Amino acid sequence: MKKAILYVNQFFGQVGGEDKADFVPEIREGLVGPAMELNKQLDAEVTHTIICGDNFMGSNQDEAVEMILGFLEDKEFDIFVSGPAFQAGRYGNACGVIAKIVKEKFNVPVISSMHIENPGVEMFKKDVVIFPGGKSAAAMRKDIKKIAKYGNKILNGEKLGTAEEEGYFVRGIRHQTWLEDAKPASERVVEMLLKKISGEEFVTELPIPKLDRVEIAAPVKDLSKTTIAYATTGGIVPVDNPDRIQSASATRWGRYSIEGMDRLEGGVFKTIHAGFDPAAADADPNVIVPIDSLREYEKQGVIGKLHEYFYTTVGTGTTQAEAARMGQEMVEYFQKEGVDAVILSST
Numbered sequence: 001m002k003k004a005i006l007y008v009n010q011f012f013g014q015v016g017g018e019d020k021a022d023f024v025p026e027i028r029e030g031l032v033g034p035a036m037e038l039n040k041q042l043d044a045e046v047t048h049t050i051i052c053g054d055n056f057m058g059s060n061q062d063e064a065v066e067m068i069l070g071f072l073e074d075k076e077f078d079i080f081v082s083g084p085a086f087q088a089g090r091y092g093n094a095c096g097v098i099a100k101i102v103k104e105k106f107n108v109p110v111i112s113s114m115h116i117e118n119p120g121v122e123m124f125k126k127d128v129v130i131f132p133g134g135k136s137a138a139a140m141r142k143d144i145k146k147i148a149k150y151g152n153k154i155l156n157g158e159k160l161g162t163a164e165e166e167g168y169f170v171r172g173i174r175h176q177t178w179l180e181d182a183k184p185a186s187e188r189v190v191e192m193l194l195k196k197i198s199g200e201e202f203v204t205e206l207p208i209p210k211l212d213r214v215e216i217a218a219p220v221k222d223l224s225k226t227t228i229a230y231a232t233t234g235g236i237v238p239v240d241n242p243d244r245i246q247s248a249s250a251t252r253w254g255r256y257s258i259e260g261m262d263r264l265e266g267g268v269f270k271t272i273h274a275g276f277d278p279a280a281a282d283a284d285p286n287v288i289v290p291i292d293s294l295r296e297y298e299k300q301g302v303i304g305k306l307h308e309y310f311y312t313t314v315g316t317g318t319t320q321a322e323a324a325r326m327g328q329e330m331v332e333y334f335q336k337e338g339v340d341a342v343i344l345s346s347t
Contacts, residue, residue: 002044002155005075006035007068007082007098009091012137013051018277021090023053025064027071034084037141041148043155044078050098054090055276057097065101077108079151082128084113084143085120087135087249087317090275092120100127109154113143116169117319125169132169135249135317170207220341229307229339231330233315234288234347235273236264236281245313247274253313253326255333258306263292275316276347288347307339315346 010016010023012033031039032049039046050068057064080102082095092114099110113133114120121130129150133143150166153159163170188205195202220226237245243254258264264285271281271288286292289310297303311330315323334342 002078003076004038004042004044004046004079004081004151005048005050005072005077006032006038006046007050007052007080007095008033008035009057009088009094010051010053013049015051015053018275021053021055021277022059023051024056025050025052025067025071027051027068034140034144037144038081038148041145042079042081043152047077048075052094052098054088054094057094058090061097065098068098069101069105072102072106077106078155080106080108080110081147081151082110082112084133084140084147085115085118086133086137086139086143087115087118089119089316092118093123096120096124096128096130100124103127109151111147111151113147121169126171126173129171130169131167223303224301225304226340227305227307227338228294228303229309229311229334229342230289230291230294230345231311231342232289232345233313233318234281234345235271235314236269236285236289236310236312237272239268239270241272245272247272247314247316249317249319250314250326251318251322253311253330255309255311255330257309258291259308261291262295264289273314273316273347275314288345304340307337309333 010020013023013026014033015023027048027050029048031046032051035046035049048071050071052064052068080099082099083091085092085095095112095114099112102108103110109129111129111131112120112124113131115133115135124130131143131146131150133139133146146167150168160166192202192204235245235247237243237254238256243252245252245254256269266283266285269285269289271278271285273281281288289312291306291310294303294306298306311333313323313326333339
């Protein structure tokens with residue numbers, strides 16, 4: 001029987017939550033977490049489950065990859081699955097990183113699943129077959145079913161269709177194919193042109209991706225004369241969270257006065273971010289929003305002025321559409337209040 005190996009993070013590996021995000025990679029024989037469902041649906045035996053903390057992969061990528069490749073050196077496997085990662089950005093990155101490298105190292109098919117808003121999609125869809133997935137683990141069975149269905153076609157040597165036909169994210173890879181009707185390109189292009197002229201629907205054979213281009217801002221000429229604002233997706237807010245910003249999948253943001261403050265004090269400010277251990281940020285909010293360092297730069301004349309407010313929301317699970325809207329709303333304040341440059345930090 002053919003064999004498969006699954007990669008999951010610390011949460012789905014049943015190690016723990018955010019407090020275990022630094023979990024060092026480990027390989028376990030048999031089925032752990034999602035591997036049980038994958039084993040039911042896949043025409044292969046899931047022999048091992050690899051578990052790695054999201055923070056460990058993000059902060060120690062080279063070490064994590066080296067360890068995992070070492071685990072796999074003496075293992076026999078015909079297919080490698082990572083995730084599903086849902087809308088979790090760090091998990092999506094980890095799934096993409098390891099799947100891409102396993103594919104290159106062992107020359108086996110790799111498959112994953114992520115929500116369309118997961119940054120891992122844009123980062124890795126050219127290298128890894130990634131199926132659209134749900135926002136949360138509530139979609140686990142459905143997402144694994146998609147992975148297994150395509151995986152079974154590969155394992156059983158069946159003919160594979162295009163990304164659109166199979167349902168995974170388009171990778172921009174073009175293959176030469178022979179059409180069954182053998183109609184020449186000259187006729188096909190004329191037919192498309194006539195449909196376009198008459199307003200009928202048609203499908204192009206050369207889709208051009210739409211790129212969200214953002215013009216690069218001009219460099220700051222003189223920091224000593226510049227008013228700088230600070231914005232963060234690290235979720236630093238006053239302790240009562242007056243704007244009720246969500247701890248994940250945020251649709252709200254806030255701006256809070258720092259006038260007369262030399263630093264942000266723990267107990268006055270805290271983080272509401274659900275994507276990392278809050279202990280350090282709650283004890284010293286300046287590790288996320290470094291007002292203390294910026295005040296020093298202001299006093300030394302390195303920067304002209306620190307804006308009277310800092311701007312904040314939560315990044316984890318927040319969609320690109322909501323982030324773009326909130327960013328645009330913040331920009332209106334920056335422009336109105338004479339801000340020359342903005343420092344943006346995450347976590």
